[in-house]
Amino acid sequence: MTGSLLAMSDGRPYPQRVGRLPRQLGAISAAWLTQLLQPCYPGIEVQALVVVEVRNGHTTKLRARLELNEVGQRAGIPSHVCLKSNWSEGFESGDICELESRFYHLTRAWSGAPLPATYFTDWDADGGGRGVVVMEDLGLAAGKFGHSTDHLGVDGVAQGLESLAALHAVTWVHPRLHRQVWLPVSMANPVDNDGLLRMYNYIKVNLGKDDYRQRLPRWIYETPELFSHAFDELAAFERAQVSPSCLIHGDSHQGNSFQRDNGQRIWLDWQLARRGRPWRDVAYFMLGALTIEERRAEGQRLLQVYREKLISLGAAGVLDQHAAWEQLRRWPVWGMQTWMSNMDDWGQSGLPMVERFFTAAEDFDTLRLLTRGRKPRRTPVLGEGARPLTPAYAHLLKD
Template sequence: MRATLSATKDILLGVSPWVPNQSEFGLDSLTAQEMTAALAGGVPGAKIEDLRVEIDSRGTTDRARLRLVWNEAGRRAGLPDTAFAKGTSSQLGPRTIVSGFGCHTYESRFFTQIQPALSDLTITPFISRSGIGGRYVIAFEDLARRGEVTLYNADDEASKEHAEAVIDLLAKLHGRFWRSPRFHTDLSWLETYSRRPGYPFMQRFFTWSEQKFMKQDRVVPNPVRRLTKQYVQNQPALVKVWESMPQTLCHGDCHLGNTFSNPDGTAGIYDWQVFHKMNGLRDFAYFMMHSIPTELRRAEEHNLLRRYLDGLAEAGAGSEAPSFAEAFDTYRLLTIDGWIAIVFTLAAGGMQPDDRMEVTAVRAINTLVDLDVEKAIAAAV
């Protein structure tokens, strides 16, 4: 009951057009003075004389490029003249979802508490703060300053090389936080899937989204229709199954559009709104079904899983890393979680461009059929 009341309050705050201290959050809250303080430490006399916010897109969050005009001292020191920022959504629906599920507070806390341990795998933050009602703002590096960085959209096709780089990244992420003692100390606030903000409403959201999605005009094979309904009807039991597995820190939304390729070919990842404690194969399954072209996935699926398991053991799991057979069964089961995310996004609308999500849906459907996930779900419940 307490969790339901708390989630209801957060949703109502997200719906509200105004909350206390709102001026401290969002893209328009960033000032030249605080950006100077964040970027010019150790450079005497450096100062941002002008800061311009150029809106890039509006969706789950509002995003913008920041143009920074430095004085002579800042220019001589080579301080960055661009940065990026994301903050409070100006759209009612996305802001309500962000607020209800605590996405804004989680992402802000990621950058203040967790990012230093993963600085080689993600972006560098300059400013990060959050309030109530989905209000927050984060300013971070312009990746273009690293050199030839490749950014992706969700409907692009991951090459074999980038797929391998992302799998290496996930192995490092999960290995470093494998059964982490920090989950009982400074990260004790980090919750499992079923204890994150907003979970009391998940069953209703998924029931609604499954019904709406299946009425939309697209080809969905009968096995996928059945397994989707199976998940919705048995979600609590399935969540118990995968939350009983060894836990690590999972990104939670590791599709291709949240990754990038560094000049040296290594991968990076950003957008940490939905990270949580979970078995790492959930991230592996999510990336495989969302982002890899079907024929490449079919050809490289086993090789990529072996690569992940080897990297996981090396990065921290050691002898506790699962066997290939065990991991493959878990991978099959956890694809359903990534599929439900697609169903919900397409049903809700406005969170990602629909045409991109349609490409992702086709890849995911092929994965679900190839792996006979309907059978895996039936065995689990």
């Protein structure tokens, strides 16, 4: 998708900045941050920048302690912040850093939304996909980062769904959202549509693991093209929807959230922000956070909890319970794809999620629902043209 944001761009927020955002961690310094912040905070000076922690994955999270002059202090920038960009070596993140920066720039005036505090955003808008966000350091905040395997229980999942409803309600059928031409439409962009094909080498690594073989259905080994067919039909189904849309997270598993001590769950890592229907977020969070037994017993009721909260916040035209459930039945395929391409040392545990989503697909009859009576829209060779494994994983792929 790199380049597409430039083609649809509204430009940079601070065009007076000279040069591109850096790609290397070594370029990050107090002097660089001073220069970056000055168009937004005239007269600011970062007198010292001490790196507290660096975490690299698809993006870089750099926790830093700052010494600021009086201008910075009066602006409300705290002494501890987190800088997000891509300063990692090896994994190219495409457009996601620019997309996330644009998202936080858009939401800076959303009071009360379940989001972290942000103090600055910028991006290059030159087709390179670079962006940077200066945000609160949640590592020092009162609360807990989520993890994919956290057991929330039914009540905890209900609270998480209400948080998603609060998020979705902010932009429900909002005309400003449709003017954000840089914001991808759910399942109508290459990152979404070709996710399974692009990440198939990572999927193949997991397919070869014994613990995955013990839990996965036989069809994924015997007729893997069914996976691609179902995924394409999910994308087509979503593109055909005409029900109200809103801004969705796009990757709403627990690991992309933080629960504050006051009980509020806020949502992080907005690299897959989309304009779309809310059921993608609802299904991805709910099916991943509930145990199989909890989902079978309480899934319908929890969907009702979400709907009622959304309606109570003023959303009009929300699908009725039956129609919403029919949406939910199709979305396990998204979670099947994302978790099958997960490498555990990226920070989240994939196998429990794989088991939950594949079991949900079986319970919901998802593959038949998507593919019955439909010819494949394309017949790709799985693995052909896929993103190469990074050097850390290349040895795991056996021909």
